[in-house]
Amino acid sequence: MNRGFITALTTIGLAQALKVPVHYSQTGKWDWCEMIKAGGMPSSHSAGVTALATYVGFKKGVSSIHFAIASILSVIVMYDAMGIRRQAGIIATEVNELEEAVGFLAEQHPELVHEKRGKQLEEKLGHLPEEVLAGAMLGICTGALSYAMEVKA
Template identity: 30%
Template sequence: MIEEILYNKVIISCAVAFLAAQLLKTIIDLDSRKSWLASFLETGGMPSSHASLVTALSASIYFQQGLTPLFVVTSVFSIIVIRDAFGVRQATGQNTKVIKRMIETLKLQKKLNPDQLQEIMGHTLFQVIVGVIIGLVVAFLIQFSDTYSGLFVMFGTALYYASPGLISNMIPVFVRRIRFLDIPVDLGKSWRGKRIFGSHKTYRGFFFAILFAIFLVYIQTLLYDVHFFWTISYINYANLGAHEIILLGFLLGFGALFGDLMKSFIKRRMNIEPGRSFFPWDQLDYVIGILAFVWIFKAPTFEMTLALLILGPAAHLLFCLIGYHLKLKKDKI
């Protein structure tokens, strides 16, 4: 019985998608006054775990059986749940806020002593879309992995291949007190009355990030003979020459910061201050930049790309929360 459940990819896809959405919701809500358990069990909020679950259900059925009557049934069920999430339940939550204000007024007049009402019941359209994406990605990765161990190896391979870029993306924060190349990339110029990128995007950050990424690729060549690292290596690091190490490190480091630079350009146009949250692009910019440039050396597989689009934002959220609690960032995400 237990073994049948563990090897039923439909059940596992639904469970993982739901738990992933709830865990992400808990991480985003960590600095609230609620306990982590209350945040994990709460309905509503970002992202929609209901949308993740039903999307994973429908996608898993489609991947296994194709356009069958069962897929049609699960799809209709999914549409109803998703529509309810950002329609009826969201409206109910908004109405509850109004009712609570009325109740508080009566309470102050000592005419009523009500129990606390739950405001967060539904989701915005964006929260539902993120939930749907989580469900689709989880279902795809689980359905097309031969074994669970193979899934973990694939995640490890994607993360290890991109790790020099993922890690070097944090380097500008640690070198900001160095005066060398402390020159804004936009040279202080503006476009249509707004800074192009901002004074915080410097040539210093690019220089040290690229240098560190090249160093990490070199370390990967030294670790290639270790069985664990050999297992998760996407390329044969032992065969890389000096110029190939420099090229791969440059593409990973430059790609990560270029993605962040393009996001800063958009934020300046939208009057979003440097350091302020721009979800979900703050979590995706450097991953998209890495994927856009590393294909010049060797393009990751489609499965690795999906894995990076999951792992990259997850890692970014973790580091942002650490920076937020250390007072290094203004926003937790």
């Protein structure tokens, strides 16, 4: 199998698994659902693409077209995680708050008709810069480790 691919996927899984103890340290509650949620610490998107870029950089060299492609992909993914996806999460928070406010008004004024949504919008879609940085650091470590293990084998 393709070692770069395995390295990236393994790192994504590791980052997702790390979200559970990080969430526990922040809230005091174990929530195993954190493993499958978007957003949070560390960014698994950033970890995966950075692991791939790091592995490719060691394997093919930083002057290779392979490294250039992986690096540009990493920059785009990390920018998107902090930018567009984070803004979508902020908008989801605002929509959820608006839903609550309209529901409250409808309770106070029976003449208003308001049908509540079944569930709230997901708010944790993107990442804070420190979550992206933590994911990138994890990715650099796992990408380098994967290459080192390959060389020793």
